[in-house]
Amino acid sequence: MEFKDIAAVSGKPGLYKVLKPSRSGVILESLDDKKSKLVVGAAQRVSLLSEISIYTLTEEGAAPLKDILHKIENEFEGDTGLEGADNDEYKAFLKHVLPEYDEERVYASDIKKLLNWYHILRKEQPELLQPQPEEGKEKSDEDKKEEKGE
Template sequence: MEFSEVAAVSGKGGLFKVVSPTRTGVILEALDGSKKKMIANMQSKVSILSDISIYTTDEEGAVPLEDVMQKIHQEFNGDTGLSATSDPDELKAFLKFVLPEYDESRVYVSDIKKLVTWYNTIAATLPELLEKKEAKDDSKEEQSSDK
């Protein structure tokens, strides 16, 4: 599975696996272990995680969510000790530690809460997503050295 197969739906808590597209939307399955399925139609705001970025103050202006989550995983290895109910100052300090160049005026505490919640969900249900980039790079190096 990849970040392009995981989605968030506005107004619905949690993350969803994209099962398949339909003529009028997409079929999603909850990642929380309940295996509940839902159909998100054209009016639903579905955000694919690979399309989400976090604003930064550097030249690029944003960092992909996947890169941020992989940095979090490298530092905390699945246990940030935070939740959506954590103190706002603690959440800001956490993101400042992981991504020092994040744009404090455009990234709100609610965004950091979502990041922490999504990271905790992915670390619990799909930890291979957080390590995949390194594994892909290693397998490419092995293939090129075999030739």
């Protein structure tokens, strides 16, 4: 599974696996223990994780969600220590992970949602948070040997 296969639905908590398009919209399956299915029509806003980014003050203007989630995983490995935190602690956390984020356009509720998604992915799809080999880059003989356990 990839970030383009996971969606967030406006007004609904959690994340959803994109199963397939239907006549009236798209069929989604929740990424939790219930695995409930949901048909989302055109009236509801569905965002693929691969298309979501966070506003920054850089020239690009935004940082992809995928990159931020990988940074969080590399540094914190699941232990963000923000259970019961206040808004200032959430903002300080994101400032640590993404120093150039736009504090005027990114709200504490956005950071809470980011962390909620991170924990869902870490539990249900941990392989998404692992560093991926760069596209177009051939694996070295050493990498191939490591995969085979030699």
